[in-house]
Amino acid sequence: MNLPRAKAWGFGVGVAVLIVASFRELDLQWAAFLSPGALAAMGRFLGEFFPPDFSPAVVRKVVGASGETLAMSALGTLLAALGGMALALPASRPAGTRAAPLRGPIRLLLNGLRAVPELVWAALLLISAGLGPLAGTLALALHTTGVLGRLFAEAIENGPPGPAQALRAQGNGPVAVFFYATLPQVLPQLVSYTLYRWENNIRAAAILGVVGAGGLGQMLAFHMGLFQMGKTATVLVAMLLLVALVDGASYALRRAMDR
Structure with missing residues (x-):
């Protein structure tokens, strides 16, 4: 058995x-979870969500909250893409370039940003930003900056080195090399990463409202806290439709880029 195959087998066994x-550590109680009593209780709980409350007053509030959630995800992703690109440049070392002294510290910063979940960022930012969508938007931006910064840096480092080396051989500086050689090659990948994170952020934005960051999540927490299950079901329907809308738009954009 050769070394790569042995490593693969070792990794699989691990x-x-x-x-x-x-499974042994968690001690999951599958028997209790699937017992007739538990299934009956879950069925009764789910039955309380029907029918959803589609009264005009509730629908108007849900539509407004949906727009707020969509705006939070879009603006948070845009800020993260800009911040991620700014940090990805010093965090990457493309082939043929000199040593990057800031690569280690910047990558450590990116690790710290994405290690903190969006909910924790939102809870921390609520202290200074107060209740509302500002805290949620900044929470999405901070966490996603860590994610996109790392992905952007990896894409830049793994880009084909040939065009960049040709421009350097002609005496062009690093700025010209980046904009005329590196960026055109990795731009589709960067846009794809950004769109994918936007899909994730629309889901995260819907949850951030639970801690008071606005949008559909805040409505969800409010109505569930009052056991208003019909209105809660309406909010859940809006979340599903919003996620489907963003997923479809993102998919269409990626398909258009691939043509």
């Missing part, structure tokens, strides 16, 4: 051992 150990 993952299998980790999965088995996870």
Whole structure:
């Protein structure tokens, strides 16, 4: 058995051992979860969501909250794409370039930004930004900056080195090399990463409202807290439609870029 295959087998065995150990550590009560009493209770709970409340007053509030959630995700993703690109440049070292002294510290910063979940960022920012969509937007931007910054840096480092080396051989500086060689090659990948994170952020924005960051999540937490299940169901329907809309738009944009 050659070395790569041995490493693959070792990795697979390690993952299998980790999965088995996870089941033993968690002690999941599958029998209680699937018992007739538990299933009946879950059925009664789900039945309380029907029918959804589609009264004009509720629909107007849900539509407004949906627009707020969509705006939070779009603006948060835009800020993250700009911040991620700004940090990705010093965090990357394309082939043929000199040493990048800021690569390690910037990557450590990116790790810190994405290690903190959006909900935690929102809870921290609520102290200074107060209740409302500003805290949610900034929370999405900070976390997503860490994610996109790392992805952008990897894309820049893994780009084909040939065009950049040709421009350097002609005496062009790093700025010209980046804009005329590196960026045109990796731009479709960067846009694809950004659109994918926008899809994720629309879901995250719908959840951030639970901690008071505005949008559909705030309505969801409010109506569930009052056990107004019909209105809660309307909010859930709006979340599903909004996610489907953003997923479809993102898919269409990616298909248009691939043509």
